[in-house]
Amino acid sequence: MGTKQEYLIRHKDGNLYCELADIWIDPSKPVKKALITHAHFDHFTFGCEEYISTKETAILLKERVGGNIKIKTFEYGEEFKINGINISFHPSGHILGSSQIRFIFAEEKWLISGDFKLQKDETCKQFKIIKTDYLISECTFGLPIFKWDETNKIANDISKWITNSPEKTSLLFCYSLGKAQRLLNEISQTNFKGNIYSHDSIHKMNNIYKKLGIDIKDTIKIENKKKIDELKGSLILLPPSLSKGSYLKNFKNIQTAFASGWMSIRALRKRSGYDKGFAISDHADWDGILEVVKKSEAKNVFFHHGDSEALSKYLVEKESINVLFFGK
Amino acid sequence: MSLKKFSELFLDLDSSNSTNNKIEVIKNYFFSNDPIDNSWAIYLLTGKSNKRFISGRYLKNLFSQIYEYPVWLIDTCYLKVGDSAEVITLLLKNKTTSRKKELSDISLNELLSKTIPDLSKLNEEEKNLQIKNIWERLPEDYHLIFNKILTGTFRVGVSIGLITKSISKLINVDEEIISHRMMGNFKPSIDSYEFLINKNINLEELNSKPFPFLLANTIEDKIFKNSINDFQFEWKYDGIRLQLIKRSGNVSLWTRGQELVNESFPELVEKMSHINDDFVLDGELLVWNFKEQIAFDFSLLQKRINRKSPTRSIQIKYPIIFIAYDFLEINGRDIREIKLENRRIELEKYFSKWQNKTENNISDIFKICDLIFPNDWPDALTYKEKSRENNTEGLIIKKKTSIYSSGRKKGIWWKYKVDPMQLDAVLIYAKAGSGRRAGLYTDYSFALWKDEELIKFASAYSGLTNIEIKELDKWIRKNTIEKFGPVRSLKPEMVFEISFEKIQISKRHKSGIAVRFPRITKWRRDKKINDADSLENAYELMKKIS
Numbered sequence: 038m039g040t041k042q043e044y045l046i047r048h049k050d051g052n053l054y055c056e057l058a059d060i061w062i063d064p065s066k067p068v069k070k071a072l073i074t075h076a077h078f079d080h081f082t083f084g085c086e087e088y089i090s091t092k093e094t095a096i097l098l099k100e101r102v103g104g105n106i107k108i109k110t111f112e113y114g115e116e117f118k119i120n121g122i123n124i125s126f127h128p129s130g131h132i133l134g135s136s137q138i139r140f141i142f143a144e145e146k147w148l149i150s151g152d153f154k155l156q157k158d159e160t161c162k163q164f165k166i167i168k169t170d171y172l173i174s175e176c177t178f179g180l181p182i183f184k185w186d187e188t189n190k191i192a193n194d195i196s197k198w199i200t201n202s203p204e205k206t207s208l209l210f211c212y213s214l215g216k217a218q219r220l221l222n223e224i225s226q227t228n229f230k231g232n233i234y235s236h237d238s239i240h241k242m243n244n245i246y247k248k249l250g251i252d253i254k255d256t257i258k259i260e261n262k263k264k265i266d267e268l269k270g271s272l273i274l275l276p277p278s279l280s281k282g283s284y285l286k287n288f289k290n291i292q293t294a295f296a297s298g299w300m301s302i303r304a305l306r307k308r309s310g311y312d313k314g315f316a317i318s319d320h321a322d323w324d325g326i327l328e329v330v331k332k333s334e335a336k337n338v339f340f341h342h343g344d345s346e347a348l349s350k351y352l353v354e355k356e357s358i359n360v361l362f363f364g365k
Numbered sequence: 366m367s368l369k370k371f372s373e374l375f376l377d378l379d380s381s382n383s384t385n386n387k388i389e390v391i392k393n394y395f396f397s398n399d400p401i402d403n404s405w406a407i408y409l410l411t412g413k414s415n416k417r418f419i420s421g422r423y424l425k426n427l428f429s430q431i432y433e434y435p436v437w438l439i440d441t442c443y444l445k446v447g448d449s450a451e452v453i454t455l456l457l458k459n460k461t462t463s464r465k466k467e468l469s470d471i472s473l474n475e476l477l478s479k480t481i482p483d484l485s486k487l488n489e490e491e492k493n494l495q496i497k498n499i500w501e502r503l504p505e506d507y508h509l510i511f512n513k514i515l516t517g518t519f520r521v522g523v524s525i526g527l528i529t530k531s532i533s534k535l536i537n538v539d540e541e542i543i544s545h546r547m548m549g550n551f552k553p554s555i556d557s558y559e560f561l562i563n564k565n566i567n568l569e570e571l572n573s574k575p576f577p578f579l580l581a582n583t584i585e586d587k588i589f590k591n592s593i594n595d596f597q598f599e600w601k602y603d604g605i606r607l608q609l610i611k612r613s614g615n616v617s618l619w620t621r622g623q624e625l626v627n628e629s630f631p632e633l634v635e636k637m638s639h640i641n642d643d644f645v646l647d648g649e650l651l652v653w654n655f656k657e658q659i660a661f662d663f664s665l666l667q668k669r670i671n672r673k674s675p676t677r678s679i680q681i682k683y684p685i686i687f688i689a690y691d692f693l694e695i696n697g698r699d700i701r702e703i704k705l706e707n708r709r710i711e712l713e714k715y716f717s718k719w720q721n722k723t724e725n726n727i728s729d730i731f732k733i734c735d736l737i738f739p740n741d742w743p744d745a746l747t748y749k750e751k752s753r754e755n756n757t758e759g760l761i762i763k764k765k766t767s768i769y770s771s772g773r774k775k776g777i778w779w780k781y782k783v784d785p786m787q788l789d790a791v792l793i794y795a796k797a798g799s800g801r802r803a804g805l806y807t808d809y810s811f812a813l814w815k816d817e818e819l820i821k822f823a824s825a826y827s828g829l830t831n832i833e834i835k836e837l838d839k840w841i842r843k844n845t846i847e848k849f850g851p852v853r854s855l856k857p858e859m860v861f862e863i864s865f866e867k868i869q870i871s872k873r874h875k876s877g878i879a880v881r882f883p884r885i886t887k888w889r890r891d892k893k894i895n896d897a898d899s900l901e902n903a904y905e906l907m908k909k910i911s
Binding site: 182303304350351 | 379380381382434435437438441442445446447448451452455456458459800801802803804831
């Protein structure tokens with residue numbers, strides 16, 4: 038412990054890297070060995086020689102990268118060794134297969150939180166508190182203005198939003214992996230009993246979730262030539278990339294909404310161009326990050342992803358927790 | 366009726382981009398609520414009030430004090446959210462769950478006519494305690510509305526026109542009538558609401574109220590295909606648009622913002638009340654240079670607008686004039702349906718009659734607008750170019766056969782403004798915006814060359830598209846030299862074309878010049894910073910104009 042160079046895990050070219058094991062975590066460029074926390078596109082890249090992840094993440098990765106990648110999988114909690122370092126995956130509650138990664142070397146524990154949330158989500162394993170000496174946490178929503186409502190409250194709001202406009206087709210934009218399945222699971226428990234359609238990219242992910250034993254409602258794959266009348270009063274899940282441009286011309290009399298944590302802020306909601314915003318996130322809110330920092334019992338914390346200035350200052354001032362920064 | 370309904374209305378309006386949808390939502394709200402709550406809803410939605418009971422800063426400090434929250438953290442949140450009331454609302458989430466929500470049935474009327482105004486009667490300590498109490502006893506869903514009303518920032522995208530349309534639909538009475546009733550000071554009360562929704566149209570009760578203003582559209586090329594003789598040409602003055610009404614001997618001055626401004630211009634009220642006829646005139650109020658017979662700069666008029674009961678010396682220092690350009694009513698007869706050219710004949714006839722009454726010299730405060738007679742369209746253009754010489758903004762072109770209808774109706778009145786003045790300047794500072802632009806760098810400062818140095822000369826925040834704003838925001842974050850609070854100084858690299866209306870010498874600014882209404886008109890990606898204009902260019906521009 039002491040100078041920067043001696044840290045087990047550090048920042049290199051914008052990515053997390055463990056020199057001792059010569060292994061990268063969620064690298065954004067092709068490397069020899071990559072640990073993958075979860076299968077969102079901004080957390081892996083094509084062309085690595087070897088990937089290591091949980092079983093579920095591996096299946097999702099193969100769907101996205103192609104079947105012929107070299108990938109080693111481990112169960113949650115199962116320890117494996119690379120160059121004398123004990124490494125293990127633990128549930129992070131972000132999406133199916135998502136994980137925190139723990140490193141133990143010479144009795145020093147490091148924990149990379151990955152993207153995580155503490156809120157209820159029946160489509161993936163609940164976040165597990167892991168004790169550590171060093172914590173590298175995400176900080177996407179690192180301001181106290183972010184405070185998520187209960188998931189079922191949001192689901193009921195969505196249900197009301199659809200049923201209050203029976204003449205309209207309701208287009209709900211959301212990330213195709215994780216968010217879409219969580220929403221489907223939640224919406225099926227509300228009063229909304231109409232048809233749900235999903236875009237091909239979402240439909241594919243739904244099928245993988247189902248194959249892996251996750252209980253989500255059946256949806257109809259959206260075809261371009263659907264009759265307008267059939268879609269009236271129903272819900273259509275679409276990826277955000279389709280919200281701009283000509284795709285929306287396929288529908289008539291629509292209302293649009295975006296499901297994202299950012300939608301809790303009015304200015305962002307207005308600027309987004311959607312009619313409505315539902316503030317539901319697969320990331321931890323401010324209190325969630327604080328809880329994990331405290332319960333992990335980490336003596337040293339790093340932040341990674343997002344603007345961590347305020348959170349760092351707060352932890353130092355109010356909680357007397359040592360916040361460290363990666364050198365560039 | 367509880368605040369709940371209004372809170373739902375607010376959310377519905379806030380999350381709808383469709384005008385028809387908004388009208389429907391407002392109409393339904395009116396239909397299902399008390400007259401008194403409805404009148405408060407109109408008061409809030411039209412944003413006429415926005416009285417600030419406490420400042421955003423006060424609210425933030427109060428929250429910090431009650432919940433032991435560092436002020437710097439609240440300020441950091443503000444940069445992301447752009448509205449103090451909303452920041453505090455978000456921070457209050459789950460903070461007040463323990464208390465019983467005794468205020469869940471509070472009506473809009475009670476909140477606005479009692480709970481909030483009563484705060485002003487308390488000393489600071491009691492006031493703070495009371496606000497905390499309200500936060501705790503008010504359901505979380507209403508916090509935003511409460512905080513916004515408290516800080517005078519309640520705003521939602523609803524125009525008076527939308528309210529007018531909603532009421533018109535609700536009671537099935539013409540929009541024009543409702544629009545007429547909506548004019549002037551709206552005081553929330555059962556009576557004022559019932560006056561709005563009265564199905565019987567009573568002309569007498571409408572007596573003191575102005576007609577809806579007719580507005581000019583920006584000129585379109587197609588007009589040049591018409592014969593020049595079809596149009597009346599006037600100078601476009603840069604003053605306050607007013608309707609001057611005299612009915613049953615009483616004079617009222619109404620602005621286009623529907624404000625009664627009699628108290629700011631008592632000398633005009635006094636003079637006009639001596640005229641023997643009743644009338645309604647549409648025109649412009651200006652501070653007038655009687656020697657040269659041209660308007661003084663708008664900045665002088667500003668010294669009069671917000672000053673009620675001006676002293677005699679102020680009246681002499683800033684002499685006003687009302688220039689009438691239209692005639693809407695004479696001795697109780699509505700003549701708006703008469704053709705413009707005939708209204709003009711009437712106006713001239715009555716004006717000379719009033720002027721010739723020697724016992725009442727009105728010419729030191731009232732005249733009718735001069736007409737311009739260009740020979741053809743190129744000639745009109747020449748007039749337009751000359752408009753700066755007499756301190757006008759260009760021309761107003763009116764169709765001679767048109768009637769005086771309401772609103773911005775196409776094809777009746779056109780404004781033909783002088784091309785704006787322009788300079789190419791370098792972006793040197795950026796500041797995060799507020800409200801809708803929160804979290805983005807949208808307030809920019811621009812500089813011109815003085816020898817080897819860049820000197821700030823104007824700030825602007827309008828003119829870029831949303832896509833450009835986002836792109837520039839990204840660039841700003843990557844090219845920051847230094848941060849001073851919300852302001853960043855930037856690597857001088859980007860050149861923009863800045864347009865403005867006026868340029869004049871100013872001792873207050875380091876650059877020595879001040880410009881009016883600066884705005885971005887082009888992102889000059891084709892230009893390097895060395896191609897930007899110098900202060901010298903600006904001085905030349907100033908000389909050319911004066």
